[in-house]
Amino acid sequence: MNNRTIGICKLCKKNKKLCNSHIIPKFTINYLKRTSATPYLRYGLTPNIRRQDAIKIPLLCEDCEEMLSKWEDKFSKEIFVPFKEKNLSQIKYKKWLPLFAISLSWKILIEDFEKFQKEYPSLKKDIIIVENSWRKMILEQKPDTEKYEHYLIFLNKFQNNKNILLPPKLYRYLLRSCDGCIVSNEKQTKLHCYTKLSNIIIWSCIKPPNIKEYRKVRIKLQGTIKASQIIKNDAKIGEFLIRRAEYVTNLYNKMSTKQKDKIKNLMFKNPQKNNQIRNI
Numbered sequence: 001m002n003n004r005t006i007g008i009c010k011l012c013k014k015n016k017k018l019c020n021s022h023i024i025p026k027f028t029i030n031y032l033k034r035t036s037a038t039p040y041l042r043y044g045l046t047p048n049i050r051r052q053d054a055i056k057i058p059l060l061c062e063d064c065e066e067m068l069s070k071w072e073d074k075f076s077k078e079i080f081v082p083f084k085e086k087n088l089s090q091i092k093y094k095k096w097l098p099l100f101a102i103s104l105s106w107k108i109l110i111e112d113f114e115k116f117q118k119e120y121p122s123l124k125k126d127i128i129i130v131e132n133s134w135r136k137m138i139l140e141q142k143p144d145t146e147k148y149e150h151y152l153i154f155l156n157k158f159q160n161n162k163n164i165l166l167p168p169k170l171y172r173y174l175l176r177s178c179d180g181c182i183v184s185n186e187k188q189t190k191l192h193c194y195t196k197l198s199n200i201i202i203w204s205c206i207k208p209p210n211i212k213e214y215r216k217v218r219i220k221l222q223g224t225i226k227a228s229q230i231i232k233n234d235a236k237i238g239e240f241l242i243r244r245a246e247y248v249t250n251l252y253n254k255m256s257t258k259q260k261d262k263i264k265n266l267m268f269k270n271p272q273k274n275n276q277i278r279n280i
């Protein structure tokens with residue numbers, strides 16, 4: 001507790017002691033560690049680094065951290081764990097779900113901003129605007145689900161419509177990896193925010209503010225969402241996931257042999273668990 005940094009909290013903007021905040025919520029990391037053949041987490045933002053834990057940065061003061069962790073707990077208990085372990089078919093939710101989705105996308109925006117704005121400079125202004133807007137919604141606990149839409153996508157079925165050759169590590173990526181980034185296109189006309197918690201995705205639209213095809217899984221102020229969806233590889237998000245899986249796999253391939261051997265050895269020691277990872 002004594003070695004905490006003093007600095008400006010990115011959320012309330014007050015000068016306070018800062019916590020080492022997880023970008024990907026801790027419950028996801030703990031679950032993956034508990035059920036993994038290796039205590040290794042492949043994290044898309046920096047997948048070339050073997051991590052015992054996911055990225056933690058001094059981001060929030062204790063009060064803000066506590067506010068976000070309430071929504072994270074609720075998501076873990078009502079959606080993440082029941083979906084993973086109890087065949088969840090439908091979710092009933094209230095205001096905590098849009099608040100969780102917005103706070104998760106907001107954290108990704110903060111984490112990925114520096115790198116992204118160098119690659120896509122024309123979208124810098126848009127990110128600053130949406131960051132301000134989401135920060136206000138989180139602080140006031142008043143989510144606006146009309147201005148920018150957010151979607152909750154469950155990756156339990158992936159349909160290979162085009163019968164194309166899929167990347168060899170695709171299913172491992174779809175089911176197990178944690179990932180998150182700001183998403184755009186070559187023309188720099190689109191802007192989205194993507195977070196993947198094992199096989200659940202939170203997708204936030206900024207520019208355009210919605211995707212018509214995904215309205216069924218839209219997060220509103222309250223409502224119900226089916227926990228069974230088919231992702232087709234010819235759909236927009238399906239294509240993106242294939243490219244992302246290739247990217248993460250390529251980064252893995254660039255790892256040193258020593259790092260790869262360490263992972264292989266750990267898997268070999270625990271073959272039963274490793275088979276479970278291969279199962280779809």
Ligand SMILES: [Zn+2]
Nearest residue numbers: 009012061064
């Ligand atoms: Zn704060």
